[in-house]
Amino acid sequence: MKEKPIQRIKKIIEAYRLSVSAFEKRCNMSNNSIQVAIKRNANVKDETLINILEAFPDISPSWLLTGTGTMYKSESSIVAEDPITFHGVDPQYVIQIQKDYIDKLKEEIRELKK
The missing domain is CATH 1.20.5 (Single alpha-helices involved in coiled-coils or other helix-helix interfaces)
Incomplete structure (x- = not known):
């Protein structure tokens, strides 16, 4: 089964070593919106994906949306x-x-x- 964007969002949270709450705040999302989506393995709205890409400009839009390529736009952006x-x-x-x-x-x- 193909990985959903919510699973890739979880990978971003882990890569940046953020709590889900801190991630939601950084992306200007309501409390628990991502937490609930992760628990339900739910689909996310386009607006959510846009907020994430604005908050994390080094994340590859192609990877976030489709899972193709690497998480980061360039190797120099990789989190230590x-x-x-x-x-x-x-x-x-x-x-x-x-x-x-x-x-x-x-x-x-x-x-x-x-």
């Missing part, structure tokens, strides 16, 4: 494999900092309740 190089900070490091901060806040709450 190393998250430290691409984003400047490893996402796992950010997650750990957030967990530590949450633990600190929980401890402060316990102290305030005494």
Whole structure:
């Protein structure tokens, strides 16, 4: 069975290491519109595809629409494999900092309740 555009959209989200919510915001889409389409493996509107191509100009329109060719317009546009190089900070490091901060806040709450 041929891959649908929604499956290629999921690949874009993964390639850019975005949450679905962040992807929707970047593409000026309503909350959960892509999330629901992914869960249902649904078709997407032309307007959605246009928004994606405007938000991600390095994505090949031919690939997004038909699956032919490569995801990126040119090899120089490929997202770096190393998250430290691409984003400047490893996402796992950010997650750990957030967990530590949450633990600190929980401890402060316990102290305030005494």
